[in-house]
Structure formats: C-alpha cells, structure tokens
Amino acid sequence: MNVGGDFYFSIGSVEAFERKLDEAQAELGIPSAERIPVSYQDEISSVGALLNFAPTLLLIGVLYWISRRGSASPGGGIFSIGKSRAKLFNKDTDVKVKFKDVAGMDEAKEEIMEFVKFLKEPAKYEKLGAKIPRGAILSGPPGTGKTLLAKATAGEASVPFLSVSGSEFVEMFVGVGSSRVRDLFASAKKNAPCIIFVDEIDAIGKSRGKGGSFGGNDERESTLNQLLVEMDGFGTNEHIVVLAGTNRPDVLDPALMRPGRFDRHITIDRPDVSGRKGIYLVHLGPLRLDEKLKVDISAFAQKLAVLTPGFSGADIANVCNEAALRAARRGSDYVENVDFETAIERVIVGLEKKSRVLSPDEKKTVAYHEAGHAICGWFLEHADPLLKVSIIPRGAGALGYAQYLPPDRYLLSTPQMADRICMTLGGRVSEEIFFGAENITTGAQDDLQKITRMAFEACANYGMNDVIGPVSYGGDRAAKESWTKPFSEKTAEMLDYEVRKMITTAYERTRNLLTAHRDDIDKVARLLLEKEVITREDMIDLLGKRPFASRDDMDKWLDEHRGEKSAPPPIETPPAGDVEDGPLGPAPIPISKSLDDKLML
Template identity: 85%
Template sequence: MAASAVAYLAYSNSGVSNSREITWQEFRTAFLDKGLVEKLTVVNNHKVRVKLHSNATGSMYPTGTLSGEYHFSIGSVEAFERKLDEAQQELGIPSHERIPVAYQDEISAVGAILNFAPTVLMLGFLYWMSRRSSGGSGGGIFSIGKSRAKLFNQDTDVKVKFKDVAGMDEAKEEIMEFVKFLKEPAKYEKLGAKIPRGAILSGPPGTGKTLLAKATAGEASVPFLSVSGSEFVEMFVGVGSSRVRDLFASAKKNAPCIIFVDEIDAIGKSRAKSGSFGGGNDERESTLNQLLVEMDGFGTNEHIVVLAGTNRPDVLDPALMRPGRFDRHIAIDRPDVSGRKGIYMVHLRPLRLAEELAKDMGSFAQKLAVLTPGFSGADIANVCNEAALHAARKGSDYVGSINFDTAIERVIVGLEKKSRVLSPEEKKTVAYHEAGHAICGWFLEHADPLLKVSIIPRGAGALGYAQYLPADRYLLSTPQMNDRICMTLGGRVSEEIFFGPENITTGAQDDLQKITRMAFEACANYGMNDVIGPVSYGGDRATKEGMTKPFSEKTAEMLDFEVRKMITNAYERTRILLTEHREDVEKVAKLLLDKEVITREDMINLLGKRPFIGRSDDMDKWLDEHRGETSAPPPLEGSPQAEVDDPAPIPGLATAKALDDTRLL
C-alpha cells in the first residue's frame, strides 16, 4: 500500500518535474501567437501547464526539449485569466475557439511527507511511551494495566533460607506457620483451620523485612511474587486497580505462592488521612479498594499468602489491617546484642579475615555486636563491607580488627578529616567539652558507660564525639532521665567552668536541642512533672502534626516554665558535679590533647572504676580478666542490648556526640 502511494506521488509529479519553465512573454510569442496551444492546466493555483498541439512537434521552441512539456508561474488565477482573455482578444480569436483552461490540485512527495509527519511523530511517541511503560518486556501500550510483579521461581531464584536471616528469631518463629501451611496444607485443613490471609512486616528501615519475606518463600519452596507499592500508582486512571487484579490473577495461576508488597503504605494509607484534593488521591483510593476486595475475595483453598512490608504501620488504613486481610502484624525491630552477633556471623563468613579472627569468629562477632548498639542489619552489612574496603585501600591481604574499628567509626561519625586542622584554642575547647561529657557519664549512676571519646575531626562538621554503650533499657525513670540530661549538659558546663561564661562556644547547640526535647517530652508527654500532673498532650510530635497546640495558652506557659526549670536545675547539678571533679576533667582533657582518642581502659587507669556497685557491664568484666592487652575486648555472651541516646524508647543508631565546627566559629 505504501509502495503504491509512493508510485502514485512520483507519477503525479513527473509532469512538472520534467517540464521546462518559461515566462509569460515566451509563452505568448512562441506558442499562443502561433496557435500551437491545445490546452492550459492551472496546477494548485500558482502554476500553468502548457499542452501543445500534436502537429507542433516539428516547430519546438526552444529546441532540444521534450515536446508539450512547458509550464510558467502565475501570481493569481484572476490576473492570469484576465491577461489570457486580453491576449486572445488582441489575436482576434473567437470565443468558441479560445484555449480551454482546466484547474487541478496536485501534491508532491515532500508535501505528502510533511503533511503526515505530525501523525507519524505522534504514533512514534505513543509507541515509545508504551515500550517505556512496559519496561521493555513487550506488550506495548496494551500491557500498561498488567502487574509489574517480578516472579521468582522456587527452583532457580529463591535461594535465601532462614539460616541466612539472623537477628529476628521471634519474627521467624511467627512466620514459620506460613511456611508449614504452604508445605503441608492438609495437616491444618483436616482440623478445619484456615490459612492466614497475610502478614504485615513492620519495622525501621534496614531491619530485613524484604529478606525475611524472601526467606519465607525459599523455605516453603513456592513461587514468590515481589512488587513495590508505588508501582500500582500511575498517571493513567484505573491502572492501579487493573494491576492489582492482574497480580492476584497471576498468584492464582502459580498457587501455592507468596505475594510480597514492599512499601505498602504507598497505596495503603488511611483514606481518612489522604484527603480528597485531586484525582491522585481518588486513584490511590480506588487501588486500595481493589486490594481490599482481592484480599477478602480469593478463596481460602487457593493457598496464597500476602506479605507486606512497611516502616510506617501507623498510617495504614484500618480496613487493610483487620483480621481476614492481614491477620498477623509482625514487628521487626532493630536486633539486640545476640541478634547483632548472628548477623555479623552471616556477613563475616564471606570475608577473608585475619588468622586470629577466623579462629575465634564467634568471639569477634560478639565484640562487634557490643560495639555497635542500635545498628540494623543493613548497618552491620555496611560495617563489614567498609572494613573490607579499608583493608583493600591499605593493601592488606586480610581484613583485621583495626579495619573494623575504622569502619564502625566511619559509619557512626564519618571519615576522618585530615585536611581540617584545628587551632590550639579550638582543640583545647573541644577536649574540655568532651572531657565534661566523659566525667559526667563516669560519676552519674544512671548515665551510660563511656566506650570511647575522640577529638579527631570527622564527617560533616564533627570536631569530636563520645561513644557510649547503653544498658538494656526500654523505659526511663525520672532519675535516669535527669542523669542523662546532666551528662548531655556536661560539655557546656565544662566550657563555662574552665574558660568562663564569656567564652562559651556555640558547639553545644546539639546538646541543648537534645535536652530541650527530653525535658519537653518529660513534662508534656510522660507526666513526670508534679506541677503539670499526670497528663499527656502527645508531646512535641502532636504539636508539629496539628494545626493548633493540644493545650491552652496557660498550659503552654506552665510547660515553658517547667521545662526551663528542669533544665536549669540539671545545669546547676552538673556544675556542682564538675566543680567537685575539676581535677578529673583536667586529667581527661590533657590525655585527650595528648592521645586524641581515649578508651574505657584509659578512663579506668585515670579515674579508677565507676563508684557504683552492680553497674559493671561485660566490657568491665573483660578488662578485669585481660589486663594489659591492647586489643579491643570481646564481651561475653548475653551482653545487654544497646539503647539509643534518646528520651523515648525509639530505636536509633549508636550514640555519637558531635561538635559542629560551624558552631565553634
């Protein structure tokens, strides 16, 4: 069809392209005046094609051209008709013998291409968009409503087992029921039991939710359909619902199988919170509605389990969380010491460790677990990888203990800034600031024991930091919170004692922000203030999320007064403590200026053991048994879980005190 169109265009243009262009004067003198013109054809209102009589072949003008193929251009049809009538009238040609004039519209090949170019470009753009939206998997625009779930076959792809997942024993035990049901459904069905429809895996980022879901599929030896929640929402209306239907249709074909929806909060947010300000929310709601229907619609004998991962379970719709859809709510928190040891064992196996570490890998993994409180599985994997990278940069053949120490410091506070040279005054200020924190932590009963303190500039603005090993504590009492506030204020108070109130630096801004948040939470949320009473206003978080404060102006004044009172009392208590131990602060500061990094063993050598009975941790016990060794101690089994340096029992990274260089200037 295309070839015939091209042939037609070529044929239709042959008359003009092969003819010779002449002027009006040449036409009149050579053809019209001599009576050689048989017919004139006006083409597209701007060219006139001349057809000569057949007996004019012998008297061509000019010679050497093809007969009968001439044309000339005109400005307008009206002017051409007027000039032609005048010329024939001058020649005395009667009206019935005058030259016939025909009118014809023709199109050139170039013109045809230009006319069709926008359509061709539009079709090409649509084809490219369909290929891009389908991910290059074929199907084009017709597959836009198909599910993007990736199918892992149990024989080839899902190789992860529960032995590869460490640090979440309770979650593995709870999810084992799904594995047992998918392996032996008859054992449960004969008793009338129904398969749980699904489970929500919730927890902080990096704790292994996706890994646990994949291990479940690997243990059950069933297909595993993995999809992200954001892949259901597109710019086209109805695509999300169509993809949900296609996902469950694929699951039914591969049953028994597991569907894993990662980051389900992208489509599962509460419909009451999402609002109705535009079509995007309506599309998300229709996708959620379709998901609710599918989860409550497929039969219990189809052996399909839906697992979903999210780190924001509080925003999910209640209809999605009810029994019958997601029956199990499995919380995967940051691992404790024993869990971190198991995760280290998994990630240490592929590494080429030094001989002394490889011989006693369990003890070394326990040491690393205690040194990294609050780390998630992803953080631990990053530490092991950074240690191997550091060993490679140094040209080592094996990964040693020093590489892991450097990797842990890099993950917590960043790289050492060798180009950042502090002046003697700034270095002294940082040393006394960190010494104040260290002494407060050493002589306050409920403070966290110090692990390491450094004044080496690291990371983005960290001029010094102190690392602690918190005890296994999920609740904070009033004395514990007061001691923690005093320890945080130790740096600021130390600067005031040794350099005077007029020379206090801006490096304590981070400390002041922390204690202000602690004090506000204690008064407004935890009910730890006698004046305000046992009430909770939701704390700082509720104030930020709400448009108005959840308390009156009078209560706000009371809160402001009590928070300031709590901080000033702690400030005075810290001043008295550091004044009593002024010599100890100077000892620690001078040792810091000399060595730049001091450890728990250095603190014991300087100040003796902490003066509190029953407050020794595993590192203190190890130091008692291994006096004189310089390597870092591997703590004993059952070390307490590390807690973050926050007022609320919310998991976080290891405590790292940092001074900001911009605040010191």
Template identity: 80%
Template sequence: MLGSSFALYYYLSNGSNTSREITWQEFRNAFLDKGLVDKLVVVNQSTVRVQLHSNATGTMYPSAGGGEYHFTIGSVEAFERKLDDAQKELGIPSHERIPVSYKEEVSYVGSLVSMFAPTVLFVGFLWWMSRRAGGAGGGGGGGIFSIGKSRAKMFNKDTDVKVKFKDVAGMDEAKEEIMEFVKFLKEPAQYEKLGAKIPRGAILSGPPGTGKTLLAKATAGEASVPFLSVSGSEFVEMFVGVGSSRVRDLFSSAKKNAPCIIFVDEIDAIGKARGKGGNFGGNDERESTLNQLLVEMDGFGTQEHVVVLAGTNRPDVLDPALMRPGRFDRHIAIDRPDVSGRKGIFMVHLGPLKLSTELPPMDVLAQKLAVLTPGFSGADIANVCNEAALHAARKAHEAVFEADFESAIERVIAGLERKSRVLSPEEKKTVAYHEAGHAVCGWFLEHADPLLKVSIIPRGVGALGYAQYLPPDRYLLSTPQMTDRICMTLGGRVSEEVFFGTENITTGAQDDLQKITRMAFEACANYGMNDVIGPVSYGGREGTKEGWTKPFSEKTGEMLDYEVRKMITTAYDRTRTLLIKHRADVEKVAKLLLEKEVITREDMISLLGKRPFKGKSDDMDKWLDENPSLGERSAPPPLEEIPGPVPADDTPTPAPVATATRIEDFNRL
C-alpha cells in the same frame, strides 16, 4: 515503515523534477549578462524558474538535461530589486526588460504528506511504544495497553530464591510467627481438615534496615513456592486507573501461580489512611488503588493459597481497613536486635570474609563486635562487615584484622577522621575540657552508661570530639536514669562555664542542648514523669506533628514550657555542683586528652580509680571488666556523639545520623 514512507515522498516530490538549482551569481553571469533569459517565473514566492530563449540551447551553462534551471529567493521584493539593479547596470531599456510572472503551485504528494504525516507519526509512535512496552513486560501480549500490567518480579523454581531462614539472624520471634505461613503453603491440608483458615496476610513493620524484605524472601525460599515482589510506589502512576489495574493483574497472576507469596514493599505508598490531606490530584488515584487492594485481599477464596506479606516503616499511617482481620491478620514487629541477635547477624556476615588467623574464633569475635555495636540494625552490621573488608583491601592486607572492623564501625557511625582540620590551641583546649566534662560526669553518675573512649580528634562533618559509651539493651528508663543521662549530656557545657567563664561559652553544646530538650519534653508531655503536669500523655513531639493544632491548651503549653525548663535547669545546677566537686579530675582528664588526644577506659581508671558504684550490676561493665584489653585498642565511635565547637563560619554543627537514631531509641520506650 516510516523510513519507506519518507523515501517515497522524497522520490515523488524531488525525483521527477529535472530542473537544476543554481545560485543568483550563476544566473547573472551565465544567463542574464549574456541575454539568454526569455522569462522568469516566481513559483510560490520562493523559487524562480528560468526560461531561456530557444536559440540558447547550444550555449547552455552547465547542461541540465531538458535545459531547465531555478534558484531560491528570500523574498519577492528583494528579488525584484536585485533584478532591476542588474538590468540597469547592463543598460537594458525598460521596454526590453525580462518579463516576470507569478504563480502558485500545489504538490499533491506534499499536500497528502502534510495532511497525514502527523497521523502517521503518531500511529508509528504508538506502534513503537507498544513493541517497547511489550518487550519490557516480559510477556509481550497487551502492547501499549500493558501499562496497566503488574510490574511485580516473579521468583519461581526457575529463578529460585536462595535465601533461607538460616541466612536470617536476630529475629527469632518474627521467624516463629511467620513460619506458620511456610507450613501452610507446604502442607495446607493439615490445616484445612481441622477447619482452620490461614491468615490472608501479615504486616512486617520496624525501623529501616531490620530485615523485613530479607525475612519475606526467606519465607519464599523456605516454602519453595513462587514469590511475587513489588514496591508500593510501582502502583502509582500519572495515568488514571493504572494503579488499580496493576493491583488486579498482580492478584490475577498470584492466583494462577498459587500457592504463592506476594510481597508488597513500602506499602504505605498506597496504604495511607483515606480522607487525610484532601482529595486533590493524584490523591484520588492513590485511594482508588487502595480500594482495589482492599477488594482483592478480601476477595480471596480459602482454597487459593495466596499469602500477602507487606513491609513498612510506618504502620501507624496505614488505613484501618487494611489492617483489620481478614486482610492483614498478623502484625509482626521487627525491632533492632539485641546483643544475642547482633551476634547471630555477625555470624552470618562474617562467614564470607577472609579473617586473619590472629583473630579469636568467629563466635568470640561476633560476640565482641555485637557488644561494641548496641543499637545497630541488620543493615548496619552488614555495612560494618563490608566496610571492614574494603578497609583491609585499601590497606593491602592479606586478611581482615580486628583494626579493620574497628575502623569500619568508626566510618559507619561517625565518618572518617578529619586530619585536614587543624584546631587552634584555644579551640583544642576548649574541646578537651568539653569532652572531659562529659567523661567525668558519666564516671561519677550511678546510672550513666559505661564509658569506653574519649577523643578530641575531629570526625565526620562537624564533630570536633566525642565520648563513647556502651549502653546496655535497656527497654525502660526510670526517672533517675533519665536525670543522669541529662546531666551527663550537659557535662560539656557546664565544664566550659566552670573553666572558661560564662562569657566564653562556645556553640559546641548545640547538639547536647537539643537532645536534653527533647528528652525533657518527652518526660513531661509524654511519659507523665512530672508531678505538676501529672500522669497524662499528649503524644510528645509526635503528637504535635500529626495534627495542625497542639493536643493541649495554651495554658498547658505554658506549663510544659516552664516544667521542661525547670527540669533542665535543675539538672544543670546538679551538674555544675558535681564538676566543681571534681574540678581536679576534669583537669586531669583534659590534660591527658591534650597530650594523647584519645584516652580509653583503662586511662580513666588509672586517673580516677574505678567507678564508685560497687553494687551496680551492669552487663556492659561486667563485660568490660572481663575484657580489659578492649580499652587499650582503638575503639569504635560513640553511640552518643558529642560535637565540639562549630567551625569558624558559625555553621551549626549537624548531629550525625547514627547519633540521632540511637537517641531516638529512647522515644520508643
């Protein structure tokens, strides 16, 4: 349409003009020097028409049909000056010089185009956008106005959801809770005849990677009903009213396809509590979207058989009106799996892999990998299995071996070995004594986690060494357990002080100090584990983040600072006393580390004997004792990275992401 319009304009404006365009040089050589010019007409101050004498027809320079010529000028002043100079050179008297006239001409076609071209272009753009939006929407109808249509993806019997509950492991309690939705959608009459009303919706909350979206898909797959999936961010647009329009369209589509399931992922994008942060810009639009969602969820009839599932990592920021009964009645918490849950998840992800015949049976392998990966989420486990297959392919293996899984766990948590990073002898010795301090403290502290491996091989971004422990699935921390953990974390710093002196302490303990400071602050300000502060809770670190002001007075803040410092210095003195007592043991471990670079639990037993706590019943210790060969293999990386000294450029050593996550488990107790 636009192309034909411009073609018509070009034909009308240029096709009827038979005048031939020439240059100034052609004009002078062919016409002016030969005296064939009768008159010059300057049109619109940009074009000069050349009118020749009537007797010059037979001697025309190249023929142009009717004998009309023109050339373009930059400015009238420059043209007049060049024409005067040329006629002076030719010796033409002033009274015989070529007359020049000026005129303005208006092209009706050009005027029309200049008037209506913007409108035509705008209408054409809207038409193109309408066609494009209609095609992208999958339904066509609505054109440009389909911007207010829901972008939810529909999964129905034609595009069946293949995920079933058997594909979801490690969340048995959550599956039991959500199974009621499946039973209702399959057999609603069984509930309705008793007068029961199905819950309108459920919030699936938990850390990232724990399987919230997967569980929602499995619910749709088991129920064999249409499944509408949409992200919370897709409701947020810069156009006013688009979010609420999409919410209306989403629920309208759900009612047409009832019984069905709506899954809104990351609902906190539109469901945050109202009235926070002021009403500026897009905040009003977000709140109107939330209001529309509240209305739609409360507007269901009991016969519509539509269930709304929502996933979020932050249920604490959601609006109370969204969480009340009648909207999201059920709050299903999905936490990281325990050992049995991790075993089930490994069984699911090990199935598609081509495993080596040298490996133990799949259930035994899954149990071993589950023990080696405490704190891992379902996504972490899936990544471990995938990385193991990639590592096997990279090494040109015919199948996946146990070493591939161990390398995969190392890569997922701590990154690759930094073989290019060569430490100087002084730095290597410092790192060895630092790690030996951690290992010896953990070995002789009753409540420390079982040690599996100590290494001084640089890994990841800034870790120059690490000690690996296998903490059990613990849900409560007592004061002695927390104190032992702080002392074990301080072991590296204290070991440097004992063996190299206070003046030679390095920056390698930066991450250790951050961890113990956080733990001590939580103990005093959140868990009520300090006699001076008393049994009060100020929300810990999270309490100071939510508001602009601290939830305690300046005097209490000073008291907290003092008690946190006192708790850490007391643990520091206890750790120094312990390492001085076992100074010879630290030297043994450090020398063996300098020799082998990696030592295992079996090496520690041969050096120091078994841990002197026979009455201690630890599931991980028992498992390690029943599987002594584990310590002889290359073990996976630690759950508590112990970074060594920072590089020479004094860049602070960053804590690995996985490390921070494992430590933060403690904050949720």
C-alpha cells in the same frame, strides 16, 4: 508557416486570460465554431501532499516508537500501563534465601513459620477446617530484615515469590493503580501457591479520609479499595499469602489491618546481643578472616555484638563490608581485627578530617568540653560506661566526641533520665567553668537540642512531672504532625515553664558536680591535648574506678576485658547524648533507638 511544439507562459488569472483570448479571436474574425477551445487540468505535487500530511505522519511515528520502546521494557508497552510491575522470583533458581540465612529474629521466624507449613502441607490444616491466613504485616525500623524474612519464607516454602513496591501502584493516570492491583492478584492466582510481598505498603495503605478528597488522594484511595477487595475475595482453596513490609504501621488503614486480610502483625525490632552475634556469624562467613580470628570466631562475633548496641542487621552488614574494603585498600590478604576497628568507627563517626586543623584555642576548648562530658559520665551513678574520648575532628562537623556503651535497656527511670541530661550538659558547663560565661562556644547546640527534647518528652508524654501530672499528649512528635496542639495555651505555658525548670535544675546540679571535680577535668583535658584519644583504661589510671558498684552487665564485661585490645565500640545515641558532639560541630547521626522507643512498654 506551421509552428509546432509546446509553449509555456504564465497568466495572471483565468478570467482575464479568457477575456483577452476572446478579444484576440474576435479581432482576427475567427468564427465561434472554429475558435480555440480552452480546458483546465489540476495537478498536485507529491512533495506538497507529503508536507500536508507530515504532522499526522510524525505523530503516528512517535506513538509507534514509544509503543515499541515500552514493550521492550519489563513494564510493557504504552497500552499495557495497567499491567502489574511485580517481579516474579522463580522458586527453583531465584529464591535461594532460607531461614538459616536469617539471624537475630527468632521470634519473628517462629511466628511466620506457620505460613510456610501451610503452603507446604495445606491438606493437614484444611482437613480440620482451618483456613489459610491471608497475610502478615512485617513492621519495624529500617534495616532490620523485613524483606529478607519475606524472601526466606518463600525460599522455605519452595513457592514462587512476587515482589512489588507500594509506590509502583501509583501513577499520574487515573485507574492505573487499581488495574495493577487486579493484574497482580491475577498473576498470583496463576502461580498459586505463591507469596506476594508488597514493600512499603504505607505508600498506598494510609488511612482514608485524610488530607482532602481530591487529586492524588482519590487515586490512592481507589488503589487501596481495590487491594481490600482483592484480599477479601480469596477463595479458601487459593493458597496465596500476602506479606507486606512497612516502617510506619501506625498510619495504615484499619480496614487493611483487620483479621481476614492481614491476620498477623509481626514486629521485627533491632536485635539484642544474642541476635547481633548471630547476624555477625552470618556476615563473617564469606569474609577471608585472619587465622587468629578463625580460631574462635564465635567469641569474636560475641565481642563485636557486645560492642555494637543498637545496630540493625543492615548496620552490621555495612560494618563487615567496610572491614573487607579496608583490608583490600591496605593490600592485606586477610581481614584482621584492626579492619573491624576502623570500619566500626567509620560507620558511626565518619573518617578523620586530617585537613581540618584546629587552632590551639579551639583545640583547648574541645578538650575541656569533652572532658566535661567524660567527668559527668564517670561520677554519675546512672551514666553509661565510658569507652573512649577523642578530640580528633571526624564526620561532617563533629570536632570531638565521647563514646559510651549503653546496655540493651528498654525503660528509663527518672533518676536515669536526670543523669543523662546532666551528662549531656557537661560540655557546656565545663566551658563556663574554665573559660567564663562570656566565652561559651556554639559547640553545645546539639547537646541543648537533645536535652530540650528529652525534657519535653518527660513532661508532655511520659508523665514524669508533678505539676503537669500523669498525662500524655503524644510528645513532641504528635505536636509536629498535627496542625493543632493537643493541649490548651495554658498547658503550653506550663510545659514551657516545667521544661525550662527541669533543664535549669540539671544545669545547676552539673555545675556543682564539675566544680567539685575541677581538678579531674583539668587532668583529663591535659591528657586529651597530649594524646588526642583516651580510653577507659586511661580514665581509670587517672581517676580510679568509678565510685559505684558495677551493677550493669556492660560495666562488668568491660572490667573483665580490661587491657584487651578491642574494637572501638560504636556509639549509641539516644537523645541523652551517648555520643557527645564537640564544639562547633553536631554529633554524628544516631543509629540506636530513640528515647521514646526505649521508654515504650
């Protein structure tokens, strides 16, 4: 019987199968030559093979996806991580800012005009042997227009403008910062003549050798070294100007600041009255103003400029934008004077906290606290002109505030500082007089911080103390930034004693002043409880004019405009407390220069 077909069966092992097969064939008497040959063939499943290579294929796919995704972004793919991320602004379409669009910095524009003239007519200077200035550092407080001035320089010169942030050079990979610096200057040479603007250069330009010599510091220093090499490697025929902006020029490396790299150090400070007027005119232009304001827009801009001391260009732009937003919210077709009033008050002290209802006792405490500030400011000769006192809760925590209109003052004398300290203490002293020392609230906490900082600066930095002498230890700022104090323990004890003595002396003077004017405080506080907001005119009606000659331009301006409805002036708050906080809440964040900046020659 013949049986055909394929048969399938499982075997335990090859050795056992072959042994049993031989035994079966031997029992059957099959000769060796006729026995069944056995051959083996290995077969691998395609699915199994793919599973074996799956991790490798997955890794390759992920790398390919990351590379394709990165190449679609402006920074390039994974293999172009060392490429510069500078954004190139086309001279014909992107850079449209001109010097006419920049106001409030006439001196800085005049100084930087040299770069514009050189980029426009380099041959005029080169034939006399002059070399192009390599670069300029634009330094100043935030919001003063450093980036705007750099763009205007590129716009006036009609050259390409490469803009990059200092932090974009720093990555977790070693050598990326140096590579990006090289690529940035290579791109600049291709587009020459052009302007490179490095914003916040202090991110890579800090002094070397500080903070250790390992980890991120090595990478940052290598980036700075490459920047120094590139700036020093310019040829005389490469018309490339490097502008850099920073708020902290004091931390930059000396090698970066030397002539030949950054030849010009241009300081852009907060604008004065005339500068603020020019900035207002620029930002008022696009607004749809009320016809009454358009009649004499120059006078309106002058009024806003006088009433906003210490404002930077960004602050002014914010005020104008807030005014337009408020006009749109109330459905008006034009931006009116009342919108600017509300906008200024909102920018400085925040919105009214209508949901915060004070108890009668708290409201009375706030009223007498603010009345104490107002009376001190009214009867102290060197106090700033008072404009408004309010006990309406505003902002993050201020339950009341007093607004003053300080002039553009750059120096403070000892009597002026003493009067400011007394004016700042007026709220706490008023609480003590009317409610007793045991009922003093926490509302003066911010006032005490201000006067303590002022007194410490006067003793340790400005040499205004006879015991400490005419020395300067860098003030409170230097003590905070350094691990060690720049003076001995004995001097520290002397400073503690003299600071406390200065404050306690001012406290006694303030107490004597307010005790003598106790009835006046009561009048102002009662009017505050009735109206919640009182103005300079109300103070004059209650107390008469201030018993001092109006030597201050601000006082004269207010007297000339008495009775006019004006925008609520913003609050300039040096540490003396031009905006006094109400009880149980901090004062609004100051916008103007700090005291140590004001006293700096």
